[in-house]
Amino acid sequence: MADLTGGQALVRALAAHGVTQAFGIPGTHNLEIYRHLAAYGIAHLNPRHEQGAGYAADAYARVTGRPGVALTTTGPALLNIAAAVGQAYSDSVPLLVVSPGMPLRHPRQPTGLLHEMRSQTDALRAVAAFSHRVSTVEEIGAAVARAFTLFRTGRPRPAHIEVPLDLLTEAAEAGPVPLAPPAPWAAPDxxxxxxxxxxxxxxxxxxxxxxxxxxxxxxxxxxxxxxxxxxxxxxxxxxxxxxxxxxxxxxxxxxxxxxxxxxxxxxxxxxxxxxxxxxxxxxxxxxxxxxxxxxxxxxxxxxxxxxxxxxxxxxxxxxxxxxxxxxxxxxxxxxxxxxxxxxxxxxxxxxxxxxxxxxxTADRDARWLPYLRALRAELAADAVLTSDSAQCCYYGALPHLPLGPEGRYLHPTGFGTLGYALPAAIGAKTAAPERQVVALSGDGGLQFSVQELATAVQLRLPLPVVVFDNGGYGEIRDEMTARGDTPTAVDLPPPGVPPVDLAALARAYGGHGARAGTPAELADALHKALRTPGPTVITVPEEPAR
Incomplete structure (x- = not known):
């Protein structure tokens, strides 16, 4: 038996279950967790938004086959990652989110404590397989083992562990680390x-x-x-x-x-x-x-x-x-x-x-096919492609870009989140730095998480981001038109406002940018981007469907 703070007990339990990489953002209430990461051999990458941390950890899990781990602080940070937890639940991804919570002895009556909310565990139970609030330092190891048991022995789903912030710094006997059992894979009846x-x-x-x-x-x-x-x-x-x-x-x-x-x-x-x-x-x-x-x-x-x-x-x-x-x-x-x-x-x-x-769908899909052929020609067999909930992805790449078991195509299915592709590409590249990783997105989806270009710059590794730019939310625009409605709030930017130069934005973050008006130009830009450290945003302009 050893006296450990809750933060150390948590990090020790993660390391005992083979965790070597975490994603997240430090905050006032989770600093005791961050204090111990390096000592237990856990590397850390800090995206610019907790949702980005969740998508990166999701993709890390899909590529490695090991659970992805994301660290948040209390309140708004935990709610920021909830969309990523919902996506992981929909796609059966083993994602573990760890956060502090209100102090163990916090009164039921609200007091206005920083980041205070009515119930973090109730919020996360709505999107995760379970949300476990521990009540002692010794219980932390069992909570981590519970999550890894879920990941190993059943359909993998995301889980949340909440450690009251006073337990994070409180030292108490932690005991040996309980370990999740191996999977008992039995043959069917x-x-x-x-x-x-x-x-x-x-x-x-x-x-x-x-x-x-x-x-x-x-x-x-x-x-x-x-x-x-x-x-x-x-x-x-x-x-x-x-x-x-x-x-x-x-x-x-x-x-x-x-x-x-x-x-x-x-x-x-x-x-x-x-x-x-x-x-x-x-x-x-x-x-x-x-x-x-x-x-x-x-x-x-x-x-x-x-x-x-x-x-x-x-x-x-x-x-x-x-x-x-x-x-x-x-x-x-x-x-x-x-x-x-x-x-x-x-x-x-x-x-x-x-x-x-x-x-x-020949008329609808024809605009993407030459670009997808150019993309495929530049990629290795084991390349990883990350995808957004965008027309170029679900109408274009999913049915028309051939892939084999050596490669991976990571798509936000079911829950259908926007903004997945870029942070997921960061997670995939963190998991497999030696493999080609390319993000595919639309201009609308990219701007949900475009700040993660700064995170991609930190990797100092080639990371092309191919953006099919149709000037807004193309799918919703088309649905409005099909209903006989006047398209409303779907043009980015609205009429009279200059368009965002996404390639220039990438350069402002310290990355690179290019424009590809033809499939040949996309092939050239992608060839260069796959050999240039840092993210390269390659915009492919499209005419909006009218």
Missing amino acids: AGALAAAAAALRDARRPALVLGGGARAAAPECRELAEQLGAVVLTTANGKGTVAETHPLALGVSLHSPAVRDWLAHECDALLAVGTELAESDTWTTEPLAVAGPLIRADIDPAQTYAGRPADIALVGSARETVRALLGETAAAARDTGAAVRGTAAAAGTVAALRAGRDAE
């Missing part, structure tokens, strides 16, 4: 596995839908698709789990009416791995229709009956589940000729569906 394997073996036109939960089973998913001759679709979070250049891969396409029609009338068995099959995946409020049985494989039992309930439910980790299915369906692959014919037929189906999907 044998009967359900047998039923799922039989349905997939018997299917003539099977398909897989791979969500973010399938990423850990990428090789197994590809092998299963090839064994079955199955069409492979992904959600935004599953993008690239199977290389999108593979002949069986249709990529991010559940939003396509042609693809959904094929699933509803032709697909005679669908295996969905690690996905909610949510509105943010299908872009419709209607449950996904499938002609044959729907098999749902998920670590979260609730997902097997959420939305469109599973006909066959497989509860377990993606890797264990798909490996078990491979063994169960191996008999169907013994007839080599049949397997080859099935794969060829599926590849033909994929080609036809891709053509149908692209024809549906």
Whole structure:
């Protein structure tokens, strides 16, 4: 037993769980946490806004596979990060937010203490898996272990730990650090596995839908698709789990009416791995229709009956589940000729569906395709792209920029936050400084977190930020026009006000800026930006849709 302050006990517990990097902003109430970071080997990066710290920690977690940690102070700082916590919850990202709270012996009656609010834990419970307020120094280690147990043994979700600010500086016996147990990955129920394997073996036109939960089973998913001759679709979070250049891969396409029609009338068995099959995946409020049985494989039992309930439910980790299915369906692959014919037929189906999907949106998407081809040509296979909730991203890059399992595409799905791309790119570059990282955004979304250009300058590493500039909130402008409304409050800047020179703003922060009016100019600017330390904002001007 040792006497430790609450701040030291907290940092010690984080280090014991393998934390080596934190993101955040110091404040009056959390200085005792910052005092101990270096001594326990935890590096720190300070974004310019707590929301940026949350998005950076989110991306760090997605790239490394380890929980991201963000530190805030009390009150407004914690509320600033709440949007990032909500995004991490939506995308099943292991994000730990640590903050001080009002003193343990603070009266219930408000006293006007700095940053005082009615209940930080109630606020964070609304967006996190849990918010845990500790009451002793010794409890801090157990609270950290609780968070890491959640991250390791179930569907990863964000968590919040609040340490009363008097406990942070109070010394008390802390005891040994409790450690979260390793994940007990059990295979799904044998009967359900047998039923799922039989349905997939018997299917003539099977398909897989791979969500973010399938990423850990990428090789197994590809092998299963090839064994079955199955069409492979992904959600935004599953993008690239199977290389999108593979002949069986249709990529991010559940939003396509042609693809959904094929699933509803032709697909005679669908295996969905690690996905909610949510509105943010299908872009419709209607449950996904499938002609044959729907098999749902998920670590979260609730997902097997959420939305469109599973006909066959497989509860377990993606890797264990798909490996078990491979063994169960191996008999169907013994007839080599049949397997080859099935794969060829599926590849033909994929080609036809891709053509149908692209024809549906050819007029809308044509403006981005040449730029995306130029972007792809400059990127390494393992590049990381971060994305905003912008037209150029969800209409353009998600379906049309091919990616493989070596790379990553980080998109704010579901919650649909704006301002994610730039701070997420900072987190991704912090996680993998040796890999190319590129942020994709629109001008509206970028300005939600544009101050993080200053943080990117601190990294002293190449970080291109490609901004498709349509002069405002293009999606909302288009929706207003489609309703027959006069577009209102969607032009940035409003008429009569000079536009913001985003490239010049990047230079003002100490970075670099360029303008790319053609795909060739984008290729040249990106080539240079990938070799120039610091952020480079590359603006691609677009004509606003009218």
